[in-house]
Amino acid sequence: MLMRSLLLVIGCLWALPAAAVQVNGCPDFIPPEIAVKQLVAEPTFDNTKSLPSIRQMTIDHGKDVVSTHDVPVGITAASLKLDSRYKLRLSVNPNDNMACAQVSAYDLNIGFDDTTVYLARELPYYSCSYRAVLEHEMRHVKTDRQFIGNYAPYLPDQLRAAMSRIGTIRASSTETAEKRISAQIDAFMADLGAYLTQQRQAMQAQIDTPAEYTRLGNSCNGELARLIAEAKKAGGY
Numbered sequence: 311m312l313m314r315s316l317l318l319v320i321g322c323l324w325a326l327p328a329a330a331v332q333v334n335g336c337p338d339f340i341p342p343e344i345a346v347k348q349l350v351a352e353p354t355f356d357n358t359k360s361l362p363s364i365r366q367m368t369i370d371h372g373k374d375v376v377s378t379h380d381v382p383v384g385i386t387a388a389s390l391k392l393d394s395r396y397k398l399r400l401s402v403n404p405n406d407n408m409a410c411a412q413v414s415a416y417d418l419n420i421g422f423d424d425t426t427v428y429l430a431r432e433l434p435y436y437s438c439s440y441r442a443v444l445e446h447e448m449r450h451v452k453t454d455r456q457f458i459g460n461y462a463p464y465l466p467d468q469l470r471a472a473m474s475r476i477g478t479i480r481a482s483s484t485e486t487a488e489k490r491i492s493a494q495i496d497a498f499m500a501d502l503g504a505y506l507t508q509q510r511q512a513m514q515a516q517i518d519t520p521a522e523y524t525r526l527g528n529s530c531n532g533e534l535a536r537l538i539a540e541a542k543k544a545g546g547y
Contacts, residue, residue, distance in 0.1 A: 335405070340412070340414070342416050346462055346469070349420060350422075351422070355427050356429070361432055364383070367385060368382055382430075383432075383439075383538065386426075386428075387425070387426045390420075390422065390503070390510060391424075398488060399411065409481050410478055410479070411491055412477065412479065418469060421458045422454050427448070430443075432537060438530035438531075438533060439537065446522070453517060457509070461506065472498045
């Protein structure tokens with residue numbers, strides 16, 4: 311279902327006719343070479359931050375932090391990267407000096423290469439509660455990897471459709487043509503990034519549920535529940 315949703319949403323944004331419309335006086339459109347690379351990196355771990363510091367991180371960096379608890383004892387921080395590069399095929403019509411441009415190659419790197427798992431320093435190192443929180447956070451890491459693995463295979467077709475939609479740009483100069491292509495690519499990538507971020511958040515929300523927080527609180531003979539209660543009693547929450 312997730313894959314079908316992506317195809318429907320992006321497909322509607324970039325629906326194409328059966329053949330690319332040619333611009334008068336410009337070379338025929340040639341489909342560009344497309345390459346999509348998944349970014350995969352092992353997470354780093356940090357157990358030096360206090361409970362108040364971790365909570366402040368969820369406030370300051372909400373879009374990159376996975377946590378919905380009012381007193382987070384651990385968080386996974388990772389930003390979805392969409393790093394794209396493209397090349398243009400440029401030409402100038404000698405009859406009217408009008409410039410023609412089209413995308414000849416498009417490379418996209420997508421994934422998470424800066425994941426950090428933070429565990430509150432109040433958690434005794436490798437205690438039962440420490441391991442319980444670590445296991446929970448690693449589920450977030452695994453979900454991000456699954457998310458990229460699910461969506462990345464469908465992106466080449468979406469990029470081909472987007473580049474075909476842009477097609478061949480005819481303008482008064484190569485600089486103007488480049489700017490027009492760049493603006494359309496930026497708009498497409500903004501829509502794609504917003505959609506993928508929304509889908510990622512929906513997948514991650516399936517982990518941070520009230521039932522999961524209750525389970526964690528009751529685990530390890532209530533160690534986490536006592537830690538959270540003490541933090542609330544100390545104030546600032």
